[in-house]
Amino acid sequence: QVQLVESGGGLVQAGGSLRLSCAASGGTFSTYDHGWYRQAPGKQRELVATISQSGNTNYADSVKGRFTISRDNTKNTIYLQMNSLKPEDTAVYSCKASKFSHIEYWGQGTQVTVSS
DSSP states (O other): OOEEEEEOOEEEETTOOEEEEEEEESSOGGGSEEEEEEEOTTSOOEEEEEEOTTOOEEEOTTTTTTEEEEEETTTTEEEEEEOSOOGGGOEEEEEEEEETTTEEEEOOOEEEEEEO
16 A cells, blocks of 8 residues: 655745655555646646656646656655746646556645735
């Protein structure tokens, strides 16, 4: 069983930056792919960025060039550096650990609010 705990959310003005962290425990961190997802009020959850076991990354078009996902296997943690934040980035951000096609774990999420 993998436990994921997100941190780093908060209130920031448009144009500002935040770094989210997702600390994992209970599993072999390096064997999982990881991702950040977000859900805004009244909207479906959407993919923000993913990072594979080997470090390959993928981003939603809406965050390319502004967000960076990374992982530190020595700390069992993944990060999401968010720059040039926009009000439309406001959402609850959650991390996911997954492997194979049927194993996945989710964190509780952290609120990010960007004021205009």
